Structures are given as C-alpha cells and as structure tokens.
Amino acid sequence: MAGSNGSVPTLDVENLQTYFFTKAGVVKAVDEVSFSVQPGKVLGLVGESGSGKTVTGFSIMGLVDEPGRIAGGHIKFRGEDLVGASEDRWQQLRGNQIAMIFQDPMMTLNPVLRIDTQMIEAIQAHENVSRDEARQRSRDALGQVGIPSPDERLKAYPHQFSGGMRQRVSIAIALLNKPDLIVADEPTTALDVTIQAQILYEAQKLCKETGTAMIWITHDLTVVAGLADEVAVMYAGRLVEHGSVDDVLDKPLHPYTHGLIGSVPSRNKRGKPLEQIPGMTPSLLNLPPGCAFKTRCPRADAACETAPDVTKPDGGHRLLRCHHPHLDELAEVPA
C-alpha cells in the first residue's frame, strides 16, 4: 500500500501502543495498530464503542492524557516520528498541520467565548497575523462550511448555534490553517442525516481539492462506504481487518467485520430479523487471552486461544488478524 503512488504517506502509524496505567491494571486501549494515509485519501476507522478508535485519534494528536501514555510504536507524520516529540513541537503541529474534529459538537466550543475569539486564537496560535486578518480568514472559513451571514455569526456565542451549526464551526476551525491531516472523530454522529450528507460531501471535496489526508473515525459503515478510500476495522484495541473500502465491505474476511456488515439494515433484508453480533465488547482491563473476539465469534475454536498474527489473505495489501477468516468471500463473485 505504501508507495502505491510513490509519495510519502501523510501519516504512517506503526505498531502504535497506547496504554492507560490505571490502579486496576494496564488498559491496552490501542495495541499494535498500524496504518497509513496518503495525501488526499480518507481512511475510515471503524469499530464499536470502546474499541480504541478515539484513543487512536487522540494519540495521533498527542492528546492522550494521564494515566494514558504512548507505550510503543511510531507515529510518522510526513516522515517525522512524533512519538516522544516535545510538547512545543506538538503545539506547533496541532491545529496547524494536524487538526481534529471532535465527536460532540455541543461540547467542543467553549460556552463563554465568542466564536470569533475561538477562531482567531486558532490562527494566531500558529501565525503572526493581525486580528483583522485572522478575523477575515475566520469569516471565510465559516462561509466555506456553509454558515449563512458569517460576519454576524462570528460575534455569536456557541449556545446561539444549533448542533449542526456548531459542528460546522468546529469543522471550520479545523480547516482554518489548511492542515495536511484531519482526524475526524465521529463528527456526524450527533447530526441529522441531511446535514451529515452535506458535511460528508464537503469533506470529500476538501480532500480531493487540497490533498488533505483524513482519518474518519466512525461506527457507521454506510458513512465509510460513501466516503472512505480505505477502511480499518478495530476491535478491542487492535486492528482486525484493513484494506480498501471495496474489498473490505464487499468481501469481509474477519468474522467481526462480517458481523458488522450483517447487522446493517438494508432494503434486501426487509422483513428478516437483523443479524447481530452476540455479547458485548470485552472490558479492555481483562481481555481474554488469545483472540479478543473469540467469546463472540461463531467460528472460534481451540486455535483462537493464541492471538492470531497479521496475515495477508489475498497476497495484496489487505491485512487480517484471524485464524478462521471467511476466505470463501475471496472466491465469490461480489453481488
């Protein structure tokens, strides 16, 4: 996958381990996660709640708080390893070259500061520009994400915006300094579908036009199908399957991915009960030994007592971590 078009990937994560050292024990929120994102491409990071998606995002932003810490691996941003980088270096990158959009738009804007204050500070944190110029750019950014009468809206406080509008504002803030990489943590989950569609469209356009790479964290496979170029499926802190969107969604190999796709309602399943994955995500504090998914997996057997290694089932760039993948999918002609 690396070097598919010869360029350096915007982000290359290798064997990332982010652990939380709590009193109850070590929580391996992210364990040996590797992926990379090329300029202008969108990686969909999919998984259930508590699978480590958000912590992966925060790790890339250098925003993992105590008692969490990056315990191993590399986060290479345009070739520069950021693991162990100084706080000053992080501060230079954050919001400037790497931006993040948070999940809950109701919580991401400071309730007591005006929108202009919150936008201008994001520009002035990285560039020595006048307030007027920063304001001008903020206004343009609001216009870009489709906020009507941006001049007036700049003077408003967050509570005067609806949830969708607030998320647009935080997207506008993420775009302010034209970052090379955007980590979007379920940015459309709290929004209604029409706004979601608009934002997805804008995001896609942005990546195409500016070459911004994007990591789109979500649990919504339909969003991934429409937006992402590649998809990585996370389960209990590990990547279990990784490949291009077409491959993974059409021919899921891992039983977990299989289950996820099976549980998406669609027209041709009308009237039939939805398949579901039995059980719940295991607590990261006491993961079962071996494959973490074995307690819920219909294919689990004795072999699953040992943790599966990463394999390349089709010999290409697809990656898989399973003893009993649905290899029959590879043989089938996609419907």
Added chain:
Amino acid sequence: MTVFIIRRLMQAAVVVFFMSFLVFSGVFVIGDPVDILISDEADEEDRERAIAALGLDKPFHIQYLRFLGKALQGDLGESFIFEEPALLLILERMPATMELALFALLLAVVLGIPLGMWAGLKPDSVAAKSIMTGSILGFSLPTFWVGIMMMMLFAVMLGWLPSTGRGETSEIFGLEVSFTSWDGIRHLLMPAINLSLFKLALVIRLSRAGTKEVIHQDYIKFARAKGVSRNRIILVHVLKNIMIPVVTVIGLEFGGLVAFSIVTETVFAWPGMGKLLIDSIGLLDRPVIVAYLTIIVFLFVIINLVVDILYSILDPRVRLQEMKA
C-alpha cells in the same frame, strides 16, 4: 433590564419593611433603654420628661408607626446616646468598614483564584495538598481567635504591625481612607487579612473545584487540539469559566463580609460601623440598630443586583430578561 431593576428595588422595599418591623419589635422586647439612658439619681419628674422626649411613653404600635412615617422621609431617628441622626452616625463609620471589607475581598480574590487554580491543575502535588489543608484551617479557625493570635505574633512579639486602630487617614472624594499612606496600610493589613481568611478559603475551594471540572471538558481538549498555548488555555478558557461561580459566590458573600466585619472590628478596635452596632446593642440604642440593619439590607439587595448583572456579562447563556427576579 430596567424592568428587572425596578422589580428588584420593589422587592427590596418589602424586605426592608418587614425587617424594620422585626428589628423594632425585637429591640422593644429585649429591654427598656430608659434604664440605661437615665441615671439612677434623676428624680421622677426628669425621668418622665426624658421618656416623653424620646417618645418612649407611647405604646409600641404608635412608636413603630411614628418611626415608619419618619423613615419614609429618610429620617431613621436620632441616636439615644449620641443625640445625632442614626443614619449619619452609621454613614460616618461606613467608609472604614467598606475599606476593610473591600481590601479583604481583594486579598481573597487575588490570592484565592491563583492558589485554587494551581490546586485544581495539579491536584496530586504537595503544593496543592498544602493549599487545601490550609483552606480547611481558614474555614474552621474562629476569626476572633485568629485575630488575637495574629496580634500576639505580629504586634506584640515581632512588633511589625500596630495592633489596633485605623492609623493615618486621608480624604478622597470626601471619604476617609487609610490605604493612601504607609501608616494606614500597616494598620489595615492585619484586620484585612483576618477578615479575608474565611473568604480566601472559600475562593480557593471554589476555584479548585471549578478548575478540576473545566479542565476535563471537551472544549479544553479542543482548544489544545487547535494548538493554543497552555497559558492561554488556563488564563482564558479555564479562568473565564471558573469566574462564573466565583463571582456569584464572592458577590453574595461580600454582604456577609461587611456584616461580619463586626468581629474583626471589635478585635482590632477598627472604627467601623460593626463596632458601632455592637456598642449600640450594648446600650439598646434602638434607632442606630434599626438604621444599621436597614442599610445592611439595602447593601445586600444592591450586591445581589450587581452580581446578577455581572453574571449575565460573564455567562453569555444567561440573559436578565429571562431571569425570574
């Protein structure tokens, strides 16, 4: 806004009315000022004359109505002791108390917010734990005892600061103030610290609790994700949020600071209105007591009003029109 203020002032009038009735009847029940005011040697005729002159021969309701009638014209009566208008007497002493209370409040805010924020940002550090232990002492040690101990240490043993009185004062806009001269500041320092200790502990606790809550909010993480510097996050994003509860409580507590400066004023012989009140209660000088409490009630009402207005400035989500006054 105007409606809001008018409604508030009308409520204040009602409160003052009830309060005056309670205090008036309270003091009436406590004792007869005649016994204190008129010397035992005075003959019966002198006694009668004096009682009639003070209006104390009339039944309670007549006395009260007479007081009310005069109060509506701005006359709260004459002190039995000083034979001066009670209001004037109190207003003369007010600047001293106000100076003391404001200085104490300033100390509490200027020291309390940084200490509290520090304790909230690094809750596990030794400094934070010492600050919090100190604040418990501030809460629990009685003011008069701390005052006496301070006096013993700084005035008697070390001899650094004068123990009593107000020192040199000068006039600013017709008000006597002591902070303009070094001698005045030396006199002011100990009583102000003594009075501020309790509020300082309160501000520390509020700031710490606020900081600990705010620092974990998503918007702080988002500000960090924007690359905003740590200093700006603390001084703008965190501080502005914790100011909301701090200003509210401090504002409301300011009335208490003025009212409870009585103890500090008594310990340090500070010539403020609290000391006047204590003396007046001892002498059953009813007009002064009633006038004092009326002023305190007004003060509370005005402070509440100012706090509400400040609150709406600090927290954009609050608008005065929506507030039920």
